[in-house]
Amino acid sequence: MTRLTLFTLAGLALLLPACSADEAAQKPTEETSGDAAPALERRAFNKTAAALHIPLFWTADDQNPGVIDPGELVVLTGYDATWATYLNADGSFTAATSAAIDNIAKVQQDGFPWGHLTDQERARRQALLQELNQGRPTLVLNDFSSASAEDKAIVTHVLNAARLIEALHAQQIGIAQVEDALAEDDRISRAVLHRNQASWCVAPKTENDPQCHVTQEAPARRFGLYPKDLQADKGFCQMLDAHPRHQELLNPFVVVRADDNGELSPVPYTEAYKAKMDAIAKELDAAAAAIEDPAEDAFKAYLLADAEAFRTNQWEPADEAWSKMNVHNSKWYLRLAPDEVYFEPCSRKAGFHVSFARINKDSLEWQNKLEPVKADMEQALAELAGPPYAARDVSFHLPDFIDIVLNAGDSRAPHGATIGQSLPNWGPVANEGRGRTVAMTNLYTDKDSLEARKVQGESLFCPDTIGRLDHDPALGTMSTVLHEAAHNLGPAHEYKVDGKTAGEIFGGPLASTFEELKAQTAALYFAEWLKDRGIIDDKTAQGAHLRDLTWMFGHISRGMYDGNGKPKAYSQLAAIQFGWLVKAGAVQFQKDTTAANGTDVGCFSVDVTKLPGAIFGLAKEVLRIKGSGNKAGAEALKQEFVDDEGTYTSLRAIITERMLRTEKATFVYAVQL
Numbered sequence: 001m002t003r004l005t006l007f008t009l010a011g012l013a014l015l016l017p018a019c020s021a022d023e024a025a026q027k028p029t030e031e032t033s034g035d036a037a038p039a040l041e042r043r044a045f046n047k048t049a050a051a052l053h054i055p056l057f058w059t060a061d062d063q064n065p066g067v068i069d070p071g072e073l074v075v076l077t078g079y080d081a082t083w084a085t086y087l088n089a090d091g092s093f094t095a096a097t098s099a100a101i102d103n104i105a106k107v108q109q110d111g112f113p114w115g116h117l118t119d120q121e122r123a124r125r126q127a128l129l130q131e132l133n134q135g136r137p138t139l140v141l142n143d144f145s146s147a148s149a150e151d152k153a154i155v156t157h158v159l160n161a162a163r164l165i166e167a168l169h170a171q172q173i174g175i176a177q178v179e180d181a182l183a184e185d186d187r188i189s190r191a192v193l194h195r196n197q198a199s200w201c202v203a204p205k206t207e208n209d210p211q212c213h214v215t216q217e218a219p220a221r222r223f224g225l226y227p228k229d230l231q232a233d234k235g236f237c238q239m240l241d242a243h244p245r246h247q248e249l250l251n252p253f254v255v256v257r258a259d260d261n262g263e264l265s266p267v268p269y270t271e272a273y274k275a276k277m278d279a280i281a282k283e284l285d286a287a288a289a290a291i292e293d294p295a296e297d298a299f300k301a302y303l304l305a306d307a308e309a310f311r312t313n314q315w316e317p318a319d320e321a322w323s324k325m326n327v328h329n330s331k332w333y334l335r336l337a338p339d340e341v342y343f344e345p346c347s348r349k350a351g352f353h354v355s356f357a358r359i360n361k362d363s364l365e366w367q368n369k370l371e372p373v374k375a376d377m378e379q380a381l382a383e384l385a386g387p388p389y390a391a392r393d394v395s396f397h398l399p400d401f402i403d404i405v406l407n408a409g410d411s412r413a414p415h416g417a418t419i420g421q422s423l424p425n426w427g428p429v430a431n432e433g434r435g436r437t438v439a440m441t442n443l444y445t446d447k448d449s450l451e452a453r454k455v456q457g458e459s460l461f462c463p464d465t466i467g468r469l470d471h472d473p474a475l476g477t478m479s480t481v482l483h484e485a486a487h488n489l490g491p492a493h494e495y496k497v498d499g500k501t502a503g504e505i506f507g508g509p510l511a512s513t514f515e516e517l518k519a520q521t522a523a524l525y526f527a528e529w530l531k532d533r534g535i536i537d538d539k540t541a542q543g544a545h546l547r548d549l550t551w552m553f554g555h556i557s558r559g560m561y562d563g564n565g566k567p568k569a570y571s572q573l574a575a576i577q578f579g580w581l582v583k584a585g586a587v588q589f590q591k592d593t594t595a596a597n598g599t600d601v602g603c604f605s606v607d608v609t610k611l612p613g614a615i616f617g618l619a620k621e622v623l624r625i626k627g628s629g630n631k632a633g634a635e636a637l638k639q640e641f642v643d644d645e646g647t648y649t650s651l652r653a654i655i656t657e658r659m660l661r662t663e664k665a666t667f668v669y670a671v672q673l
Contacts, residue, residue, distance in 0.1 A: 039065070039066025039067070040058075040066055040067070040068065040104075040105060040108070041066075041108075042058045042060070042061045043136065043448070044108060045058050045068070045104055045108070046058055046136075046137040047132070047133065047135075047136070047137060048104045048107050048108055049100070049104055049137075050132060050135075050137050050191055050195070050666075050668075051107075051112075051129060051132050051187070051188055051191055052100075052103060052104060052107065052187050052188075052191065053079075053187045053188075053190045053191040053194065054100050054103075054104065055075055055076040055077075055078075055079035055081050055086075056073055056074075056075060056076070056086060056097070056100055056101075056104075057073070057074050057075075057076055057137060057139050057668060057670060058072055058073055059072050059073070059074055059139060059141065060072050068101060070087065070091045070092055070093055071091065073086070073087070073093075073097070074139070074141055074670040074672070075087065075670060076668050076669065076670050077159065077162075077406060077669045077670060077671050078162075078163070078166065078194070078408070078412075078668075078669065079194075083672065083673075086100070112125075112129075112188075120216075121216065123211055124211050124212075124213070124216065125188055125189075127201070127206055127209050127211045127212040128188045128189060128191075128192050128201070128212060128214070129188060130203075130205060130206050130212075131192055131196075131201040131202075131203050131205075131206040131212055132188070132191060132192060132195070133663070134203035134204065134205055134206070134415075134660070134663055134664060135195070135203065135414065135415055135663055135664050135665070135666035136448065136663040136664065136665055136666060137666055137668050138446060138448070138449065138665040138666060138667050138668065139446070139667075139668055139669075139670060140404055140405075140406075140442065140443070140667055140668070140669050140670070141669075141670045141671075141672070142358075142405045142406075142669075142670070142671050142672070143672045144671065144672060144673050145672050145673060147673075150290055150291060150292060150293060152673055153286075153287070153290035154287050154290055154291065154332070155405070155671065155673060156673065157283045157284070157286045157287035157290065158283070158287055158334065158336070158354070158356050158406075159406065159671060160283045161280050161283040161284060161287075161336060161354065162336075162354045162356070162406055162408035162409070163408075164276050164279050164280045164283070165280065165336065165352050165353065165354050165408050165409040166197075166408050166409055166412075167276060168273055168276045168277070168280070168352045168409070169197065169351060169352045169353070169409035169410055170197065171224045171273060171276075172223065172224050172225055172343075172344070172349070172351060172352065173197060173198060173223060173224065173343070173344075174221075174222050174223045174224040174225075175193065175197070175198060175199050176224070178193060178199045178214060178215065179193055181215065182214065182215070189214040189215070190214075192214050193214045195414050195666060196414045197409075197412065197414070198414075199213060199214045199215060199218075199219075200212065200213055200214075200218070200221060200563060201213070201563070202414050202415075202562065202563070203414070203415065203664070204557060204558055204559050204656070204660055205660065207559070207562060207563040208563050220232070221564050223344050223345065224255070225255050225256065225344055225349045226240075226255070226256045226346075227256065227257060227258040227264070229258070230256070230258065230264075231345070234565075236345075236346075237345060237346035237348075237507075237508065238507070240256070240264075240346065240348075241504075241507065243264065245264070245266075248266045249264055249265075249266050250346070250348045250503075251266055252338070252341065252348060252349055252350040252425075252426060253268065253269050253313055253315065253338060253350055254266035254267055254268050254269065254272075254349075255267050255269070255272045255349070257272075268313045269313050269338065270310070270311065270312065270313040277310045277311070278310070278311065280307075280310050280336075281307040281308070281310040281311050282307075284303045284304070284306050284307035284310065284336070285303070285304065285307045287303050288300045288303035288304045288307070291303075295329075295330075295331075296330055296331075296332070297329075298321075298324055298325045298326075298329045298330050299325060299330040299332050299334070301321045301324070302318065302321040302322045302324075302325055302334070303334075304321075305317050305318040305320070305321035305322075306318045306321070306322070306336055306337065309337070315337060315338070315424070315427065316427045316428060316429070318337065319424045319427055319428075319429040319430075319435075320428075320429060322335070322424075322429075322436065323397075323429050323434045323435060323436055325436070326397060326400060326436075327359050327361055327363055327364065327367075327400045327401075330359065331358060331359050332356075332357070332358065332359065333355070333356070333357040333358070333359055333400065333402040333438060334354075334355070334356050334357075335353070335354070335355045335421075335423060336353075336354045336355075336356075337350075337352070337353070337423075337424075338350035338351060338352045338353075339351065339353060339410070339423055339424065339425060340353070340410055340425070341425075341508065341512065342512060342569060343410055345564065345566055346508050346509075347503075347508030347509045347511070347512050348503070348508050350425075351409065351410030352409045352410060353407070353408065353409040353410035353411035353412075354406065354407065354408040354409055354411060355402075355404070355406075355407055355411045355418070355421070356404070356405045356406045356407075356408075357402035357403055357404045357405050357438075357440070358402065358403045358405060359400060359401070359402060359403075360400075360401040360402060360403050360441050360442075361401070362401050362441070363398075363399060363400045363401035363439070366398065366399065366401075366477075366478075366481050367398045367399075369530075369535055370398050370481070370485065371398060373533070373535070374394055374396075374398070374485075375393075375394060377394075377485070377489055377526065377529070378391050378392060378394045378489045378490070379391045380525075380526075380529060381486070381489050381490035381522060381623055382490065384490075384525075384619050384620045384623040384624070385490055385491060385623040385624055385626065385627030385628075386623075386624055386627060386628070387628075388497065388627070388628065389490065389491050389495070389623075389627035389628075392433075393433075394433050394488060394489060395432070395433045395434065396422075396433040396434065396435060396437065396485070396488035397434075397435070397436050397437055398437065398481070398485060399420065399437040399438055399439045399480070399481045399484050399485065400436065400437070400438050400439075401438070401439050401441045401477070402438050402439070402440055402441065403440075403441060403442040404417075404440050404442055404443060405669070405671060406669045406671060407667065407669065412667075413667075414666060415558075415664035415665065415666055416554075416664060416665060416667075417440070417443050417665075417667045418440065419439065419440045419443055419444070419476070419480050420437070420438065420439045420440065420480035420481070420483055420484040421437070421438055421484065422435055422436070422437040422484045422487040422488060423435055423436060425493065426493075426494065430493045430494065431493055431494050433488055435488065437484040437485065437487070437488065438484070439477055439480040439481055439484060440480075441473075441477055443667070444473065444476070444665065445473050449665060450471055450473075452662055452665075453471050453550065454471060455597075455662060456550065456553070456554075456658070456659060456662065457469045457471075457550060457596070458595065458596040458597040459595055459596075459597050459599075459600050459658045459661070460550075460553060460595060460600075460603060460604055460655065460658055460659075461546075461595065461596055461603055461604055461605070461606075462590055462593050462595060462596065462603040462604060462605040463593075463594075463595075463596050464605055465546070465596075465603075465604065465605045465606050466596035468542055468543065468546055468606070468608075469543075469546045469547075469550070470543040470546070470547070471547075472543070475540070475543050475544045475547040476547055476551075478527070478536075478540070478544055479523050479527075479544055479547060479548055479551070480523075482522065482523035482526045482527065483519045483520055483522070483523040484519070485526075486518065486519040486520075486522035486523060486526065487515070487519045489522065490518065490522070490623055490626070490627065491518070491623070491626045491627045492515075492518075495627075497627075497628060497629030498629065500629065502514065502515065502626070502629070505629040505631055506629075506631050506634055509566065509567045509569070510567070510631075510634055510635070510638070512569045513567060513569040513572050513573055513638070514573075514622070514625065514626055514634055515626075516569050516570060516573050517572075517573035517576060517577070517622055518622055518623065518626050520548075520573055520577065521573075521577065521615075521618050521619050521622045521623075522619060522623075523548065524545065524548060524577070524615045524618070524619070525615055525616065525619040527540075527541045527544045527545060528541060528612050528615060528616070542608055542611075545606070545611060545615075546606065549578075549581075549587065549604075549606070551574070552574040552575075552577055552578045553574075553578075553655050553659055554574075554659060555568075555570045555571045555573075555574035556571060556574050556575055556578060556652050556655050556656060556659075557655060557656040557659035557660055558570075558571050559571060559656075560572055560575060560642055560643075572638065572642050575641050575642045575648065575652060576637055576638065576641040576642065577618065578641075578648070578651075578652070579640065579641030579642075579648040580614065580617070580618045580621075580641065581611075581614050581615075581618075582647070582648065582651065584610060584613070584614035584617065585607060585610050585614075586606065586607055586610040586611040586613075586614040586615075587604055587605075587606055587607075588604065588605050588606075588607060589602065589603070589604055589651055589654075590602065590603055590604070590605055593605075600658065602654060621633075621637070622637075625637065
């Protein structure tokens with residue numbers, strides 16, 4: 001609905017022997033005498049630590065190459081460990097750290113000890129290892145050790161609430177009891193469960209592998225939001241759509257329960273999850289109580305309103321308080337609520353999440369550029385959409401830039417991360433254009449991520465195009481700003497056609513895909529629109545388009561459907577955009593030309609003379625479908641560019657093979673207090 005996610009691949013693959021992560025992480029290995037310890041490689045160390053479910057991350061290898069120095073190691077959040085577990089007050093390693101490093105080094109040298117396992121169990125753990133090896137741990141570090149006592153208290157209580165949100169979201173997904181059932185020494189299963197927030201695999205090469213599961217027997221995927229028996233029917237979402245009480249049952253803030261007679265009823269989140277929601281409310285109250293600085297009155301008001309929402313399931317007052325925060329009246333950004341719906345099969349229930357960040361005031365530059373033309377942007381999309389849609393008075397906040405401290409729950413993805421978001425999705429704040437839009441600006445800026453983009457681009461683009469591909473993160477930020485702004489423009493939020501919302505017209509998954517397709521296509525369109533008005537130059541517009549094309553490649557490489565057959569909204573919108581541009585001749589595959597890396601034969605070139613017209617045509621098509629509630633048109637577009645076998649699927653296969661040579665970023669978080 002209103003989340004923009006970027007998936008990028010980076011780093012070198014860690015090639016481990018075919019063995020498992022079990023007791024190696026539970027106890028120190030015996031020291032060997034005589035031979036010097038082998039040098040360690042930072043990225044391989046971090047991947048092995050993740051596979052062993054050890055919350056350590058090696059940040060850099062600048063002091064003594066191949067050796068971990070105390071100042072280069074951080075402790076990750078989200079585990080049953082603290083910084084004091086691994087680092088003494090003077091910064092030196094504890095015994096636990098030395099044992100963990102020894103275990104990681106031993107696994108890197110000898111492989112995981114799998115000799116005692118059955119063939120079936122060895123195959124399962126091997127699949128889990130392949131699952132993890134498709135990700136590259138990517139650190140987001142924030143240091144509050146020199147912060148004020150007030151700020152430390154705020155961060156502490158938000159972190160406590162985030163841990164509870166993770167447990168609450170696990171109930172929604174239906175995996176809350178899985179960890180308790182795992183063998184104590186089965187570290188790799190714990191690692192996958194923690195990373196994926198699911199008991200099944202989600203990476204492209206393993207999501208359809210029936211052995212890739214954290215338990216020895218892979219049960220059917222059943223979410224905690226609906227009766228288990230109901231979910232046995234693959235068409236249960238459509239059945240709920242047609243139910244006489246569908247509006248009550250599909251309310252985003254209730255779970256569906258069945259009585260002994262099979263009668264369905266809605267149960268408010270505050271009843272279904274009362275204990276955890278009450279505990280979260282206490283942490284939010286405590287964070288508010290710690291605030292004495294009057295400059296943070298707006299933040300304090302949100303914390304208190306949010307705490308009350310967790311007790312009442314009435315989210316609109318909290319949304320009102322949250323909408324009043326901005327770059328001018330708080331240094332914090334916090335969204336702690338149930339919001340997005342992509343995670344569950346019907347795409348109707350709001351997932352609990354935390355996005356916690358510090359405000360980055362660089363956003364003021366973009367706000368100054370777009371604020372004077374917001375009404376013109378709305379008019380432009382209204383003209384593309386045509387009747388029955390008519391331009392509205394728009395008053396939304398332009399994106400604030402934020403530097404992420406922590407993502408938790410539904411915001412903590414196995415691969416990639418949300419890089420832009422417009423919230424809330426429902427209620428007066430959303431419908432009246434008073435929501436908040438943000439762009440996350442401290443993600444994918446690390447050296448490994450930037451190098452990965454370079455490698456990917458050179459494997460896919462022809463020499464005549466690669467020179468125009470600019471890896472400047474500012475281009476990605478611009479696209480995010482335009483995407484998120486577009487969520488507030490044109491037929492958005494709860495816009496209705498003949499009294500029906502998009503969810504009711506298209507169905508949940510297709511409605512989600514088309515809202516994101518509208519926003520991302522509008523981002524392409526507005527780059528040209530801003531260029532025509534002299535707000536950005538032609539080089540910037542072209543650079544943004546090529547940057548967005550690499551974004552399409554990333555999502556295409558993830559596949560069109562998950563292991564349970566649910567459509568992937570971003571992958572499908574990327575396939576539609578890509579297919580349209582190819583059909584229009586703006587993107588061309590030169591099958592006999594060597595790519596810019598000098599190795600791969602067959603590459604993509606971009607005809608910049610055809611690109612503006614192709615973008616305009618796509619924007620007009622998508623806006624008219626969305627604005628008129630044309631489900632048949634939406635399904636036809638999806639059928640042609642997503643589901644039909646032919647040229648587009650063949651080209652997507654080439655993209656996927658080259659993109660999956662490298663790993664997806666898996667964000668991990670460390671907060672030092």
